[in-house]
Amino acid sequence: MTTPSDRAADVTQRAGPVIAGYEIGNAGLAALGLAADQAAAHHTGLRVLVTRRIPVWTSHLAMGVCPPAAFEDGEPAASLAREAAAQLRHDHPGTDVTLYGTGRSLPQALRRAAPAASMLVTGRDTAGPGATARLAGRAGCPVVSVPGETTAPDAPVLLVGGDAPGDEAEFAMVEAAARGVPVLACDLGPANGGFADAVVQAADRHPAVEVRHQGRGGLDRAPAGLAVVRAPARRRDAGWQLLIGLLRDAPYPVAAVPGHR
Structure with missing residues (x-):
């Protein structure tokens, strides 16, 4: 199992x-x-x-x-x-x-x-974020979209989700541990969606990583060095618009991580 x-x-x-x-x-x-x-x-x-x-x-x-x-x-x-x-x-x-x-x-x-x-990395195309979103949904490995702007090396890792996170929570913890920065966890789902519990479980595997709460508003202005989201498998998935919005507006790199396989 x-x-x-x-x-x-x-x-x-x-x-x-x-x-x-x-x-x-x-x-x-x-x-x-x-x-x-x-x-x-x-x-x-x-x-x-x-x-x-x-x-x-x-x-x-x-x-x-x-x-x-x-x-x-x-x-x-x-x-x-x-x-x-x-x-x-x-x-x-x-x-x-x-x-x-x-x-x-x-x-x-x-x-x-x-x-x-193990990972795909591409430059940010703010005019055509759909191509990157489709790539993320089909790749089967993390896809990172990078803007031209430079982010501070000590900026936190932003973990964003609308339900209980899967592999993307672990990915965010590993990235935060490697960078020596905290994780900002932003729960966009319902109160009983299990996001908080799943983040706690991932954090338990990385006790050195501090986890902070990030509000829902103004994600494109969050003080992040990297955002981590679940890769949507198809356009009608709930995470599609979230990923498209971050790819269009966020000034920091965005990593789309495949869900449980």
Whole structure:
């Protein structure tokens, strides 16, 4: 029988690299920085995917990923991605950073890469949050959306839910413990929804993490360094609008974590 602690271990200790999508812009660089930090913290590798034009002679690879040799050209995205990867290797010398090109859109490429990943990281697209929400619902691993803004390293982890949290509560506790910060627990559900009890159970497994209450209003202004929510499986799920709102308005990274499997 699978226990809550077994499920928690599955989402927080899943094998595989952190896989990040890179696009030109501040959000893309911020996403790579967070992805590299996560890879280093969890002692795994970092794989960077960047969209690029595929030469005609490699058209049979156009819908897959291309090895680093495919980047020996002058495309701006490829050149900047190489520079970013070199900086990540310098900043995280113990982390294996590999660079791959793809002819797919980044959400498509990340979705295909998800089965091999411990986490997916992407830059924030406030104009099209639906693509990230759909990716989170299908990935089967945590998906982190990173804005271009920088958050304080000592900012709390915000745990938001409308019912009893599952794997996302454990994910939030692990992130808070690694950062040495408290968890802000925001219960959006009914009084008997079990959120408080589930948070207490997760906190019992991490006694060093302080848990504080966060009010329902003004989540986009909460002093958070990371928000953690359950990934909605489909658009009609209650958590869909919550995730869309955070992806559109929140100035901090948002991690969508799959529920119990």
